Amino acid sequence: VFLSLLKAADPEIVRHLRDRDIDPLTIAMPWMVTGFAGRLKPHEYFLLWDRIIGFDSLLLLPILAAAVFVFKAPTAMLIKDKTDLLYLFDELSAMEVVPILQAFLFPISPSGK
Numbered sequence: 564v565f566l567s568l569l570k571a572a573d574p575e576i577v578r579h580l581r582d583r584d585i586d587p588l589t590i591a592m593p594w595m596v597t598g599f600a601g602r603l604k605p606h607e608y609f610l611l612w613d614r615i616i617g618f619d620s621l622l623l624l625p626i627l628a629a630a631v632f633v634f635k636a637p638t639a640m641l642i643k644d645k646t647d648l649l650y651l652f653d654e655l656s657a658m659e660v661v662p663i664l665q666a667f668l669f670p671i672s673p674s675g676k
Contacts, residue, residue: 569633572633591632598615599624599655602655603656611623614660
């Protein structure tokens with residue numbers, strides 16, 4: 564699900580990472596397996612899990628992982644060094660779960676509608 568969403572939402576970031584010998588799944592898999600534990604601020608972690616429990620679905624984990632990649636893509640596209648790219652995706656403590664999920668799931672069209 565993660566890779567399908569990411570490829571559909573931003574194929575350029577997938578290509579950019581793979582050109583630098585980085586598989587996006589190797590970055591996102593630990594996030595999803597642990598449910599983002601230890602990656603987010605406690606408040607944000609609980610907001611995520613409140614939604615997971617509310618929707619009764621773990622599908623939000625790969626959705627959030629893809630959303631994080633899309634959110635960080637503009638910065639990642641400027642980085643050429645593999646180590647710096649890995650560091651960019653390692654730091655998630657400043658992420659706000661709800662706005663990132665909303666922006667990913669409900670993108671604003673260019674016409675603003």
